[in-house]
Amino acid sequence: MSLPVREPDVTVIVIVYNDAGRLARAVRSVLAQSLAGVEVVIVDDASTDATPRVAARLAAGRPDRVRVITLPENSGGCGRPRNAGMEQARGRYVMFLDSDDTLDPHACRNLVSAAEETGADLVSGRCVRVLPEREQNWYPSLYRESRVVTNILDEPDLLYDTLSTNKCYRRDFLEREGLLFVDRLHYEDLLFSAQAYVSARKIAIIPHRVYNWLIVPRGETLSITHRRAELRNFADRLEIHRRIDATFRIRGAEELAKRKNVKFVNHDLLLYLRELRSRDPDYREAFLELAQGYLATMDIAVFEECNPMAAIAGFLVGQGDLDGAIAAADRAPRRDVPPTLSIAPVEREGLVYWSEAFLDIAPGRRILDVTDLGIHSVPLEQLRLGGRLTAMRTEGHELSLAGDFINPLGRIGAATKLTGRLEIRDRRRKGRAFRVPVTLRHEGDRIGWQARFAPVRRIRPIGLVDQTWGLWLCVDAGEETVVVRLTSTGTAHKGVEVPVRPRLTRIVGDRLEAYVADSGELAFRIVGRRLPARAVLPLIRDVARTGLGMRFWRSLIRAEKALRMRLTGRATKIAVFNRVLVRLPVRKGTVVFESHLGAQYSDNPKYVHLELRRRGTSHRAIWSYDQSRRGFPKDAVLVKRGSWAYYRALARAEFWVDNQGFPAGLTKRRQTTYIQTWHGSAYKRMGFDEPSVKQGTRAEHVRRRTMAGRFDHFVVRSEHDVRTLAGGLGVTAPPLRAGYPRNDPLVSGGDPEELAELRRRLGLDGDARTVVLYAPTFRADEEGRPVVRFEPPFDLERFARELGGSHVLLIRAHYLSTAVVPPGLRGTVVDVGGVHDVTPLLLLADALVTDYSSVMFDYALRDRPMIFYTPDGDDYALRRGAYFDLAAHAPGPIVADEDGLFAALADLDRVHRDHADRRRLFTERFGEYDTGTAAKAIVERFFTGGGRD
Numbered sequence: 030m031s032l033p034v035r036e037p038d039v040t041v042i043v044i045v046y047n048d049a050g051r052l053a054r055a056v057r058s059v060l061a062q063s064l065a066g067v068e069v070v071i072v073d074d075a076s077t078d079a080t081p082r083v084a085a086r087l088a089a090g091r092p093d094r095v096r097v098i099t100l101p102e103n104s105g106g107c108g109r110p111r112n113a114g115m116e117q118a119r120g121r122y123v124m125f126l127d128s129d130d131t132l133d134p135h136a137c138r139n140l141v142s143a144a145e146e147t148g149a150d151l152v153s154g155r156c157v158r159v160l161p162e163r164e165q166n167w168y169p170s171l172y173r174e175s176r177v178v179t180n181i182l183d184e185p186d187l188l189y190d191t192l193s194t195n196k197c198y199r200r201d202f203l204e205r206e207g208l209l210f211v212d213r214l215h216y217e218d219l220l221f222s223a224q225a226y227v228s229a230r231k232i233a234i235i236p237h238r239v240y241n242w243l244i245v246p247r248g249e250t251l252s253i254t255h256r257r258a259e260l261r262n263f264a265d266r267l268e269i270h271r272r273i274d275a276t277f278r279i280r281g282a283e284e285l286a287k288r289k290n291v292k293f294v295n296h297d298l299l300l301y302l303r304e305l306r307s308r309d310p311d312y313r314e315a316f317l318e319l320a321q322g323y324l325a326t327m328d329i330a331v332f333e334e335c336n337p338m339a340a341i342a343g344f345l346v347g348q349g350d351l352d353g354a355i356a357a358a359d360r361a362p363r364r365d366v367p368p369t370l371s372i373a374p375v376e377r378e379g380l381v382y383w384s385e386a387f388l389d390i391a392p393g394r395r396i397l398d399v400t401d402l403g404i405h406s407v408p409l410e411q412l413r414l415g416g417r418l419t420a421m422r423t424e425g426h427e428l429s430l431a432g433d434f435i436n437p438l439g440r441i442g443a444a445t446k447l448t449g450r451l452e453i454r455d456r457r458r459k460g461r462a463f464r465v466p467v468t469l470r471h472e473g474d475r476i477g478w479q480a481r482f483a484p485v486r487r488i489r490p491i492g493l494v495d496q497t498w499g500l501w502l503c504v505d506a507g508e509e510t511v512v513v514r515l516t517s518t519g520t521a522h523k524g525v526e527v528p529v530r531p532r533l534t535r536i537v538g539d540r541l542e543a544y545v546a547d548s549g550e551l552a553f554r555i556v557g558r559r560l561p562a563r564a565v566l567p568l569i570r571d572v573a574r575t576g577l578g579m580r581f582w583r584s585l586i587r588a589e590k591a592l593r594m595r596l597t598g599r600a601t602k603i604a605v606f607n608r609v610l611v612r613l614p615v616r617k618g619t620v621v622f623e624s625h626l627g628a629q630y631s632d633n634p635k636y637v638h639l640e641l642r643r644r645g646t647s648h649r650a651i652w653s654y655d656q657s658r659r660g661f662p663k664d665a666v667l668v669k670r671g672s673w674a675y676y677r678a679l680a681r682a683e684f685w686v687d688n689q690g691f692p693a694g695l696t697k698r699r700q701t702t703y704i705q706t707w708h709g710s711a712y713k714r715m716g717f718d719e720p721s722v723k724q725g726t727r728a729e730h731v732r733r734r735t736m737a738g739r740f741d742h743f744v745v746r747s748e749h750d751v752r753t754l755a756g757g758l759g760v761t762a763p764p765l766r767a768g769y770p771r772n773d774p775l776v777s778g779g780d781p782e783e784l785a786e787l788r789r790r791l792g793l794d795g796d797a798r799t800v801v802l803y804a805p806t807f808r809a810d811e812e813g814r815p816v817v818r819f820e821p822p823f824d825l826e827r828f829a830r831e832l833g834g835s836h837v838l839l840i841r842a843h844y845l846s847t848a849v850v851p852p853g854l855r856g857t858v859v860d861v862g863g864v865h866d867v868t869p870l871l872l873l874a875d876a877l878v879t880d881y882s883s884v885m886f887d888y889a890l891r892d893r894p895m896i897f898y899t900p901d902g903d904d905y906a907l908r909r910g911a912y913f914d915l916a917a918h919a920p921g922p923i924v925a926d927e928d929g930l931f932a933a934l935a936d937l938d939r940v941h942r943d944h945a946d947r948r949r950l951f952t953e954r955f956g957e958y959d960t961g962t963a964a965k966a967i968v969e970r971f972f973t974g975g976g977r978d
Contacts, residue, residue, distance in 0.1 A: 040124070071084045151231075383397045410511060453498045484528070498553045522543040522551060526540045628844055641972060791839070792856060803879070804841040
């Protein structure tokens with residue numbers, strides 16, 4: 030009597046077409062599952078290579094677990110093979126696997142366990158995209174924790190994960206709902222997943238890794254996902270979306286359809302727009318016709334809920350403005366390329382719009398309003414600009430290029446000195462670049478550029494590991510450096526090739542070919558036109574696409590990347606500093622200054638430096654900068670923070686002067702004197718007094734104490750600093766009771782000429798209105814990261830309307846944040862974030878509005894009105910903890926709402942009069958050593974008096 034065949038727990042359907050080299054790897058990942066009851070159904074979509082033999086061999090090796098189905102003719106997609114596999118599935122659960130991917134060893138166990146525990150019809154786990162150099166989680170925000178969703182409307186973001194392969198389905202659920210993949214259309218996953226999501230009674234989400242999506246270097250045969258250059262690809266995607274719309278309508282899920290359309294505009298449409306520069310004109314025209322037809326079916330309200338730049342892109346496609354839509358796609362956030370401004374916006378009626386066209390259409394003004402981007406006010410160096418190539422030709426071995434780039438809102442003035450360089454950057458390895466000088470000139474509302482050079486002498490790639498190179502411009506416009514991303518939409522680059530000599534010799538390539546990458550950027554790639562490269566390079570690439578070749582390729586790239594990291598990484602530099610550089614002789618009189626980790630030329634270190642300059646000493650000042658050189662003194666040596674030059678300077682300096690902390694891990698040599706000035710007295714609890722730091726690891730505590738242990742002197746402005754900051758930061762150095770150098774001008778009144786120049790710079794020259802400075806403290810988001818775009822917690826337009834006739838508001842966000850002021854408020858509300866040093870602003874201000882910022886301690890020295898605007902009440906102090914009760918000591922009124930703030934600003938004389946005694950007591954308690962001589966005392970003690978103690 031034969032025993033009944035046990036029903037498998039899971040049937041994994043592996044579809045394959047002409048993939049003999051990778052099929053076995055995929056099947057082995059199923060057979061190696063930690064869950065024993067898993068069967069494999071291989072569906073061969075009429076392969077013409079060795080795939081049938083490989084499949085037969087796998088089935089013969091495990092006949093109890095592997096079966097093979099062969100389709101009579103190729104289906105041209107994934108739908109029919111998967112449907113054929115489902116017909117033969119015997120497992121209680123069904124999964125899908127592509128032949129070029131693998132399952133995690135515990136995928137089936139984790140998915141089935143979740144299904145059994147929750148009763149879910151569908152369980153989805155984390156997919157990981159495995160690239161040669163790195164791994165990327167697929168929509169990681171969806172898979173941070175386990176949960177059960179009973180209605181897709183409760184978590185519509187799941188619509189972004191349209192993969193069918195990282196999921197496990199109950200077979201009776203698929204049969205009950207009649208779920209099948211559509212045939213003869215690409216993107217069948219999107220429709221199948223949408224139908225499964227909307228049909229499932231329960232959906233379980235698990236954070237476990239279940240699916241490895243193996244991404245291979247681009248070859249001749251691209252996956253369907255990457256065939257966006259084929260117009261049918263886009264047409265199929267639209268047809269799938271139409272069928273999803275129909276599915277949702279039938280089920281009465283209009284809200285879900287709307288959310289799906291938001292996803293289409295936010296994601297799907299942008300994928301194609303970003304690659305349109307690499308498509309020919311016929312493709313672009315046909316694409317526009319198809320896209321307009323589908324977007325016309327959407328409710329305009331969809332755009333109101335999209336991400337701002339995606340909404341602009343979708344809206345402009347619908348209006349037929351493809352160039353404006355592509356530019357919007359450039360500006361939308363993305364993983365691989367920083368947002369780029371490649372269109373010149375316009376200012377109208379006090380607001381900034383993406384373009385002037387379509388402002389008369391009802392939703393046009395709302396959708397095209399980009400005032401909040403701050404294009405009109407943020408530093409130019411924060412705006413990565415878009416440029417274009419208009420001419421490229423070869424003359425012998427020389428290459429001539431010309432083009433232009435936008436000048437947003439005319440912010441680069443005609444009198445601005447322009448210099449620049451063309452950078453040919455390794456597209457896969459950050460930091461590697463070859464540089465060529467360019468000439469620049471103003472051309473109306475754009476800026477033109479030209480370059481001429483011999484690539485064979487200027488560009489020396491390694492070969493193999495660096496086969497593609499992007500072209501970028503770096504332009505110095507006055508004190509700001511602007512990065513320009515170059516693109517080409519015409520034929521300027523077509524057919525251009527130049528000789529090249531890879532370091533691995535011409536066996537791996539002999540020419541550089543110009544092309545436009547899918548990302549839209551202008552680029553070169555190494556090709557082989559002559560023997561031996563013409564024969565060897567294709568062979569190397571063919572081998573690289575095999576399973577063995579891929580493993581070797583990944584190993585080679587990882588080894589090369591590891592070597593580069595070892596040579597240039599921070600850990601290597603610190604090790605070299607501690608073992609080698611500190612053995613170099615100290616350069617007497619050398620001072621390394623740093624303010625806010627290199628972000629600015631400001632604060633206490635600036636005023637020590639100014640005192641040295643005033644006295645004309647022979648000290649050599651070296652300043653570190655992090656991103657930009659803007660605002661740093663021209664007579665100082667500048668070194669980029671983290672560079673080899675930076676570490677050499679620190680190793681050989683006689684003095685370190687900073688206000689936050691030089692890099693952890695550096696062992697300060699005995700011959701170097703470290704003067705830590707810090708950057709403000711403390712209201713909020715600091716360091717070891719913070720609850721989060723107290724709960725930190727022992728290693729973190731040791732790191733903090735080691736950093737503070739390097740200080741030789743710690744500058745304080747009151748005994749409050751000694752009691753709070755010194756202990757909280759773990760400082761063991763003796764307090765230097767000199768006061769803050771940055772506050773000397775607040776006591777003395779400052780330099781009248783400097784203040785007059787600042788007034789002119791801010792447009793306040795001759796303005797008799799009361800100047801109010803709003804300077805709030807640092808703010809972080811829910812994950813503790815700095816809030817990049819700071820929005821004042823009160824109505825700026827109301828301020829202008831009610832107080833603009835008598836007051837001017839200066840907004841100074843924390844240096845890690847940027848405030849955006851609408852240009853329509855120009856002259857009444859001014860963003861002063863571009864002023865590195867806050868001290869001149871404090872001198873300029875007739876009144877201060879703050880919350881919990883340490884600027885309160887400094888401004889009190891001016892004996893002028895202060896208002897504490899705290900709409901978040903006591904929550905902030907409760908989260909961070911405070912050293913004193915602000916209400917008991919504040920030298921000004923504390924207001925919690927906008928009405929109270931505006932009332933106090935309207936009567937500053939009363940605020941000044943009513944809080945005179947509190948200001949005096951506040952200054953006596955928190956600024957007792959600020960007498961106006963701090964910089965002088967520090968310089969005389971350490972730099973001119975010969976003392977070091």
